[in-house]
Amino acid sequence: MKQIQNIGLGLFLLGLAVFASLIFIGNYEVTPEILDEVVNNKGIKSELFINNMNANVVGKEFSSPFSVSSEITSAIENANETHKQNSEWDKVIWDKPHSFSYEIVKRAGSGLIKENKGLFWWLTFGLGILGALMYIIPNVVIKGPPGIKNNGVWFNTATNRGWIGWFAFVFLVSFYLLLYFRPDYIVNWTYVVDPISESLSGNLASQWFLYGFLYCTVMSVMAVRMYIKYRHNKYQILRTTSVLFFQIVFAFLIPEILVRFEKPWYDFKNAFPLDYDFFFKWNLDELIASGGFGLFVLVWGIVLTVVIVPVMVYFFGKRWYCSWVCGCGGLAETLGDPYRQLSDKSLLSWKYERWIVHGVLIFAITMTGFTLYSYFSGTEAVLGIKTQTIQDIYGFLIGAIFAGVIGTGFYPIFGNRVWCRFGCPLAAYLGIVQRFKSRFRITVNGGQCISCGNCSTYCEMGIDVRAYAQKGENIVRSSCVGCGVCSAVCPRGVLKLENGPENGRINPTEILLGNDVDLMDFVNKK
Amino acid sequence: MDHIVIIGNGISGVTAARHIRKLSDKKITLVSAESDYFFSRTALMYVYMGHQKFEHTQPYENWFWKKNRIDLKKGYVESIDTENATLSFSDGSNLNYDKLIIATGSKPNKFGWLGQDLKGVQGLYSKQDLETLEVYAPNNKVCKRAVIVGGGLIGIELAEMFHSRHIPVTFLVREASFWNGVLPQEESEMINKEIRSNGIDLRLSSNLKEIVSDENGKVKSIIIEETGEEIPCDFVGLTAGVSPNIDVIKTSTTRNELSRSIETGRGIKVNRFLETNSPNIYAIGDCAEQHEPIGDRRAIEAVWYTGRMMGETVAQTICGNKIEYKPGHWFNSAKFFDIEYQTYGWVWAQPKDNEARFYWEYKNGKKCIHINYDKVTRKFIGINNFGIRMRHEFFDSVLTKKQSIEYVLEHLADANFDPEFYKLHEKEIIAKFNTENGTNIQLKKKSWKRIFQTN
Numbered sequence: 001m002k003q004i005q006n007i008g009l010g011l012f013l014l015g016l017a018v019f020a021s022l023i024f025i026g027n028y029e030v031t032p033e034i035l036d037e038v039v040n041n042k043g044i045k046s047e048l049f050i051n052n053m054n055a056n057v058v059g060k061e062f063s064s065p066f067s068v069s070s071e072i073t074s075a076i077e078n079a080n081e082t083h084k085q086n087s088e089w090d091k092v093i094w095d096k097p098h099s100f101s102y103e104i105v106k107r108a109g110s111g112l113i114k115e116n117k118g119l120f121w122w123l124t125f126g127l128g129i130l131g132a133l134m135y136i137i138p139n140v141v142i143k144g145p146p147g148i149k150n151n152g153v154w155f156n157t158a159t160n161r162g163w164i165g166w167f168a169f170v171f172l173v174s175f176y177l178l179l180y181f182r183p184d185y186i187v188n189w190t191y192v193v194d195p196i197s198e199s200l201s202g203n204l205a206s207q208w209f210l211y212g213f214l215y216c217t218v219m220s221v222m223a224v225r226m227y228i229k230y231r232h233n234k235y236q237i238l239r240t241t242s243v244l245f246f247q248i249v250f251a252f253l254i255p256e257i258l259v260r261f262e263k264p265w266y267d268f269k270n271a272f273p274l275d276y277d278f279f280f281k282w283n284l285d286e287l288i289a290s291g292g293f294g295l296f297v298l299v300w301g302i303v304l305t306v307v308i309v310p311v312m313v314y315f316f317g318k319r320w321y322c323s324w325v326c327g328c329g330g331l332a333e334t335l336g337d338p339y340r341q342l343s344d345k346s347l348l349s350w351k352y353e354r355w356i357v358h359g360v361l362i363f364a365i366t367m368t369g370f371t372l373y374s375y376f377s378g379t380e381a382v383l384g385i386k387t388q389t390i391q392d393i394y395g396f397l398i399g400a401i402f403a404g405v406i407g408t409g410f411y412p413i414f415g416n417r418v419w420c421r422f423g424c425p426l427a428a429y430l431g432i433v434q435r436f437k438s439r440f441r442i443t444v445n446g447g448q449c450i451s452c453g454n455c456s457t458y459c460e461m462g463i464d465v466r467a468y469a470q471k472g473e474n475i476v477r478s479s480c481v482g483c484g485v486c487s488a489v490c491p492r493g494v495l496k497l498e499n500g501p502e503n504g505r506i507n508p509t510e511i512l513l514g515n516d517v518d519l520m521d522f523v524n525k526k
Numbered sequence: 527m528d529h530i531v532i533i534g535n536g537i538s539g540v541t542a543a544r545h546i547r548k549l550s551d552k553k554i555t556l557v558s559a560e561s562d563y564f565f566s567r568t569a570l571m572y573v574y575m576g577h578q579k580f581e582h583t584q585p586y587e588n589w590f591w592k593k594n595r596i597d598l599k600k601g602y603v604e605s606i607d608t609e610n611a612t613l614s615f616s617d618g619s620n621l622n623y624d625k626l627i628i629a630t631g632s633k634p635n636k637f638g639w640l641g642q643d644l645k646g647v648q649g650l651y652s653k654q655d656l657e658t659l660e661v662y663a664p665n666n667k668v669c670k671r672a673v674i675v676g677g678g679l680i681g682i683e684l685a686e687m688f689h690s691r692h693i694p695v696t697f698l699v700r701e702a703s704f705w706n707g708v709l710p711q712e713e714s715e716m717i718n719k720e721i722r723s724n725g726i727d728l729r730l731s732s733n734l735k736e737i738v739s740d741e742n743g744k745v746k747s748i749i750i751e752e753t754g755e756e757i758p759c760d761f762v763g764l765t766a767g768v769s770p771n772i773d774v775i776k777t778s779t780t781r782n783e784l785s786r787s788i789e790t791g792r793g794i795k796v797n798r799f800l801e802t803n804s805p806n807i808y809a810i811g812d813c814a815e816q817h818e819p820i821g822d823r824r825a826i827e828a829v830w831y832t833g834r835m836m837g838e839t840v841a842q843t844i845c846g847n848k849i850e851y852k853p854g855h856w857f858n859s860a861k862f863f864d865i866e867y868q869t870y871g872w873v874w875a876q877p878k879d880n881e882a883r884f885y886w887e888y889k890n891g892k893k894c895i896h897i898n899y900d901k902v903t904r905k906f907i908g909i910n911n912f913g914i915r916m917r918h919e920f921f922d923s924v925l926t927k928k929q930s931i932e933y934v935l936e937h938l939a940d941a942n943f944d945p946e947f948y949k950l951h952e953k954e955i956i957a958k959f960n961t962e963n964g965t966n967i968q969l970k971k972k973s974w975k976r977i978f979q980t981n
Contacts, residue, residue, distance in 0.1 A: 144724065147864030151690040152576035232864075234947040346587060445943055446918025448859050448868065450830050451537070452569035453582045466585055487945050489577075491861040493868055493915035496943050500974050510548070513918055515835040516852040517926070519842065 001138040008134025015127030022124065022188040023178075027111045028062040030072075034107045042103070046091040049079035065105055069184040072104055073097040101184040102207065113188050121192045125214075129221055136225045146232035148489050150341075150458070158412075159338050165412035173409035180400040183207040200256040212252050215331060219247055222334035229337075235484045235497075239323055243330035251327045264290055266297050269325050272305045273364040274426035276399060279371050280391065309426075310433045316499055317440025318430035319482020326426075328419055331408065332460065333483060336416025340460035340485065343415030349462055353422055353479065360398055361428035367394050398423065417460040421479060431478030439499040440482065441506075442475035444468060446513035448494045455486035455495060469494050472512040476505055528552040530844060531613065531621060533603050533774065534629035537830055538811025540564045541837025542627055542844075543596050549845035554595065555621065557613070559602035561653050563588060568830055570656045571683045575690040580653075605778040608786045608804045625806045625844055628775075628794055629837070632768035632812040632828050635676075639764075641737030645744040647762040650684050659687075662744075662761050666693045669760040673697075673748050675734045676766030677704050679860050682717070684763045685726050686863055696727040696757050698734055698750065700766075710875055710896055712885050713910055717862045719891060724863050737762055768828050770794065770813040791815050793826045798850040800840045808844070810836035820853065822872055829858060855925040856908070857918060865892055870921035871908025873898040881907060884931070884962070886955045888913070895955065899931040906934045914951065915943035920977070932967055935959055939972040 035053055044050070052075035062068035076097045083091040093100060113120050143149045158164035178186050183206075190205040193213050197205035205213075223244045230236035246269055255265045264286050272278040278301050287294035312320045322329045367390045374380060374387040381387065407419025420427050434440060442465070449472070455465035461479045465486045468475045475486075475495075487495040510523045530546055532539040535558035543554050569583040591598050601615040606626065613621045634649025636642045646662040648655055663669035672688045674681050677699030688695045701707060704721065706714040721728045733751035740746040747758040770793030778787065789795040789803040793815030800808045811833035812826070819825040832853060839851045859868045873896055877883055882901045887894040893913030899906050905928050909921060920941040924934055934941070938952040952969050960967055 145864055150575075150577040154579050155576045233945065234949070235945045238947055443943075445915070446922065447831055447834075447857065448918055450568040450859075451566040451585045452572060453566060453578055453585065454569070454572060457578050457582045470585060484945060491866065492859040493866050493943060496915070496945060498946065501978060504978055510545075511838050512834065513922055514831055514854050514857055515838055516849070517854055518852070519839065519849060522847075523842075 001141050004138050005135050005142070008131045008136075008138075010131065011127050012131030012135060015124055015129075015131055018120075018127065019124040019189070022113060022120070022192070023185055024064060025111070026063075026065070026109050026113055026188050028065060028068040028105060028108045029060070029110060030057045030068070030104055030108045032058055034104060037107070038103050042093075042095070042100070044093060046079045046083060046093060048082055048091075049075055049093060052078055065109075065185045065187060068105055068108065069098065069101050069182070072101040072184070076100060098182050098184050102187065105184045106187045106190065106204065109187050109191065114191050117191050117194055121195075124189075124192055125217060129217065132221045133224060136221070136228065139225075139228055140231075143229075148491075149229070150454075150489065153338075153341060159341070161342060161413060165339075168412040169409060172411065173405055176400075176405040176409050179207055179211055180404055186210070197256070200253070201259040203259065209256070212256075215327070216248050216252050219244055219330055219334045222337070226334055226337060230488065233484075233488050236488065239484065240333065242324045243326070243333055246325045247327050247330045263293050264297065267327075268297075268300065269304075270327070271309055271321070271426055272301060273361065273368065273429065274326075274328070274424060275301070276364055276367070276394060276425070277391075279368050279375070281371070281375050284375060309430065310437075313430050313433040313440075314438050317438055317480070317482050317497075318427070318434045319440070319480075319484075319497070321430060322420060322427060322481035323483045328403070328407065328424065329481060332411075332416040332420060335408075336411050336460070339411045339416045341415070341457050342413065343417060343421070343460055343462035345456050345459070345462050345464045347464075350464075353462070356422045357424065357428045357431075357479075360402070360423055361425040363394060363398065364425040367391060398425075415460055415462070417462075417481070420481060421461050427479070427481075434480070435476065435478035437502075439502055439505070440476075441498065441500070442468075442480065442486065443496045443498055443500075444472050444474055445492075445494045445496065447472055447515070448492050449512075450492055452491065454489040454491065458485050458489045460485070465495070472507075472509045474505060474507050528624040529555065529622065530625050530627065531555045531557060531623035532627040532629055533557045533613070534631055534811070534813075535561065535564050535598070536567060536629060536631050536811060536833065537564075538631075538833035538837045539627065539629035541834045542629065542810060542841050543837075544594070545838055545841030546844055547594050547596060549841060549847075552845075553597070555597040555599055555623075556591075557599045557601060557603060557621070559600065559616075562598065562600060563591070565653065567651070570650065570653070571687050574656060574659060574687045603774050606774060606788070606807075607778070608788065608807065611806070623806075626808070627840060627844075628788075628802075628807065628809040628813060629811045629833075630771045630774060630813045633771045633773075634680075634764050635767045635769055636764060637766065639675075639734055639737060641739055641745065642764065644737055644739050644762075645742070646760060647737055647745050647764065649764045649768075650680055651768065659761075663688065663691075663693060665691055669693050671696060671757070671759040672761040672763060673757060673759045674763040674765055675748075676764065677701060678765060678767055679705075680768075681763070681765035682721065682862055684765055685721065686724075689724055689726065689863075693761075694725075694727070696729060696759070697721065698729050698732045698748075700731070700733050702731050704728070704730070706875055708875055709910070710873065710883070710885075712887065713867075713894060713896060713912060714875075716887070716891060716894060716912060717865065720863050720865050768812065770815065770826060770828075772813060791825075798852075799843055799848060800836055800851050801843075808840050810840050820851070823853065823856065831857065855922055857921075865913050866915065867910070867912050868916055869908065869910045870916065870918065871898070871906065871925050873908040873910045884959055886951075886958050888951060893951070897931060897934065904930040904932060906931050909934075916941050917943045917977070932965070935967045936970050937976065939969060940977050942972075 035058055057071045076093050080092050154160045190207055190210045193205045193210050197203060197209045223240050226240040250269045251267045255267055259265050277283055287298045323333055370382045370387045370390055373382050402423040403419050410418045449469040451466055451470045453466050459465050461481060463477050463480060465475055482497055484497050487497060511520045530552050532543055535556050539556060543556050546552055546554055563584050565583040566585060572578045573580050603613050604616045605614045611623050634651050648658055663672055671694045673696045674684050675698045685695050685697050703714040704717045735749040735751040737745055738747045745762050747756050748762060749756050772790050772794055775788050775790050793813050794802055794809035795817055796802055796809050796814045797817060800810050802809055812828040816825045835853050836851055842849050855871055857870045880900055881898055884897045896910040898908045906924055935956050956967050956969050
């Protein structure tokens with residue numbers, strides 16, 4: 001069994017190495033036809049840019065995406081600089097240089113990978129999936145009978161912030177930086193998933209398709225790990241199945257199929273304000289332009305946030321979204337599960353958490369307010385601040401850096417819910433409902449707690465569960481996503497997630513059940 | 527301002543300190559030779575198993591003590607001078623007190639076995655025990671086999687710990703079946719099976735004869751009394767129960783005049799107010815021994831929960847609300863490898879004359895419940911539940927209201943505390959009872975209203 005695992009690990013690492021090395025290979029040649037096509041598609045009016053391209057890029061062969069990207073982006077920047085000086089605003093290329101460059105490089109690539117997309121899919125995704133499963137599945141036998149087996153979690157350098165953890169951190173952060181800020185470097189990765197994209201939406205894969213496909217793949221493989229690890233715990237099994245379903249069907253398949261039918265890409269479960277650009281002008285315009293369907297999406301999006309989300313939180317707690325439906329939660333609960341013990345449990349981090357996550361919520365609402373005011377009034381700026389600027393800052397700081405680079409990249413260091421805990425405006429909104437108007441709580445079982453600390457250690461949201469449990473007090477916290485792991489790891493059956501009457505949900509106690517009845521009455525009612 | 531000194535920073539001492547702080551402004555000093563800060567003793571096993579780091583076993587952050595003005599003093603109390611109300615520490619320093627709470631806990635039993643003080647032979651109780659365990663049994667190369675002597679809760683924990691590091695274990699249990707002085711035969715056998723299915727070499731009805739030393743004074747093997755078999759091993763865990771740790775009283779007695787010495791039996795003798803015979807000196811937790819046992823309880827209760835309750839109680843007395851220690855209904859819990867155990871009320875190993883039993887076991891052999899009730903009055907007396915979680919509030923209320931076995935079975939859905947979506951067995955359980963007893967009990971649907979009334 002150990003042998004199978006080692007082979008699996010080898011295959012996985014090989015797949016990972018091939019994947020990483022793809023960035024560095026391939027040939028890129030921008031033909032005049034490619035340039036024409038992109039210039040026409042994009043409606044480029046800058047002859048300076050076209051001249052720059054013809055002089056430095058077109059007809060030349062580049063052997064890495066870095067060099068061709070560098071030439072294209074400097075062509076854009078040089079042209080823009082001149083146009084801006086001359087106030088030729090219609091000639092300025094407003095696209096992000098690397099996104100624009102991606103359009104060209106994606107078409108310009110040639111060679112081994114583009115010609116053997118299927119083969120390279122197997123060498124990257126294929127080896128990765130196979131290797132990971134060969135590593136994961138033998139644990140059915142190796143880790144012994146069903147039950148909580150966190151043996152050695154804190155001795156393993158992958159899960160105790162050791163060198164493997166730091167390596168994973170660097171890898172994940174690099175991946176997100178490339179994905180968000182240098183898509184033109186990773187066209188080879190997108191080639192590998194082109195055939196799948198074409199079969200779904202009919203289009204070639206963008207970097208976002210690549211990300212979506214990778215996301216589903218990683219979640220599926222790591223869900224197998226969850227199914228094995230928690231095979232004694234039906235709550236975990238169902239929850240894992242649910243997040244996997246919503247990710248694959250709602251976040252991946254349906255939007256791609258919508259595109260095939262020339263409808264706007266839309267993820268029906270992605271609620272505002274997590275879906276922070278829902279009210280952006282381009283989205284509203286696109287929805288309104290797509291007729292009945294667009295109108296339905298518009299109404300659905302608003303009803304989801306205003307009615308469905310809070311009502312469901314009232315009945316079931318925010319877990320119905322955060323750990324049963326949400327894509328971010330889905331990745332955190334599968335890929336992130338091995339890192340849950342790394343979240344900080346100190347009172348100080350709770351304080352930071354409240355300031356930051358509610359700050360992001362206010363930021364999101366303010367930005368949306370500006371956006372809608374601009375939309376209906378037709379002005380570009382509110383109170384002298386350009387709406388576009390606020391949107392760009394939010395998109396960069398929160399949408400890309402916080403949710404992606406930090407949110408997932410920092411799994412191996414700060415635990416798997418960094419984004420959900422400190423950054424997600426939807427989580428903040430759901431949390432307020434959960435704390436003040438909900439039937440959900442984690443019930444503490446009388447006086448049974450022995451303060452062992454497993455619940456707190458394995459709480460991904462950094463809640464000091466034990467602090468409540470050892471006082472016999474139910475856990476009612478805005479941040480709790482109801483993953484149910486505190487209850488699962490409790491050795492004494494102290495914790496139960498449940499939805500019950502609001503009355504008596506919050507029950508601070510001084511003297512725990514089991515002691516003198518008169519003393520309990522005397523102290524607890526004082 | 528009164529100075530309250532507490533010897534021992536375990537659950538009893540810390541609970542007392544916390545509650546005294548809530549109730550008063552008295553000066554509080556918490557003394558420990560074992561650790562800088564309070565930690566959960568019951569969680570030491572998880573540190574060895576790698577589930578947690580030691581710091582995770584500390585329920586309060588380090589700033590907590592200063593903020594709550596609980597002074598921590600690390601030091602070993604050598605003697606108590608009751609006449610001058612002074613403690614003497616092994617480093618020569620002294621500390622005066624106005625009121626003293628002794629909460630020194632337990633220490634592992636040693637029954638005079640040959641070789642019981644060799645290197646690599648120890649119990650598992652203190653932080654220091656965990657540290658020496660890491661020295662003598664860090665992995666299965668240094669420790670090729672470990673022998674555990676004594677089949678109680680700590681013994682089986684130790685077995686699980688070694689198992690987590692793939693160290694082969696021989697487990698010597700004096701009784702004919704695991705913990706059968708406490709558990710009825712059915713449950714005891716279930717745990718025997720659980721131990722064996724995890725690959726532990728369980729030897730029932732086996733006593734330790736002697737522990738054999740190598741040339742360096744370290745354990746080399748053990749010999750079994752009954753068979754004379756010699757088992758080579760690198761570590762011996764002595765887990766044949768614990769006794770009150772009253773060393774400090776013993777050394778003090780020799781220094782104090784007899785009339786001023788603190789009275790001891792196996793533990794420190796206390797009355798219902800947890801007062802010793804010496805004025806202003808209290809004893810709580812594992813080290814305290816009641817003159818007369820309370821109800822069906824033992825005179826010495828070495829349990830986390832009772833330690834906590836005594837701490838809660840003595841704080842009231844010290845802060846002027848003098849009350850007796852009157853624990854409520856008995857409850858306890860443990861985990862045996864993958865099988866969780868809870869108990870509410872009393873289920874003795876052997877039924878008493880007035881008692882009848884009802885036992886149900888799930889077909890996978892890893893879940894069961896065992897209910898004890900009065901043959902004549904039908905009054906519910908207690909339940910053991912294995913592999914199924916039950917609500918403490920429910921059974922506490924049932925016991926207080928002296929409900930019947932029928933009531934308990936009808937409301938079993940209210941009692942269930944398993945995570946959502948777990949397989950429910952209530953119908954099956956009741957069907958079995960009905961068949962065995964010719965009754966027609968019907969399960970009532972779970973009712974939040976009832977569950978909350980029990981609060």
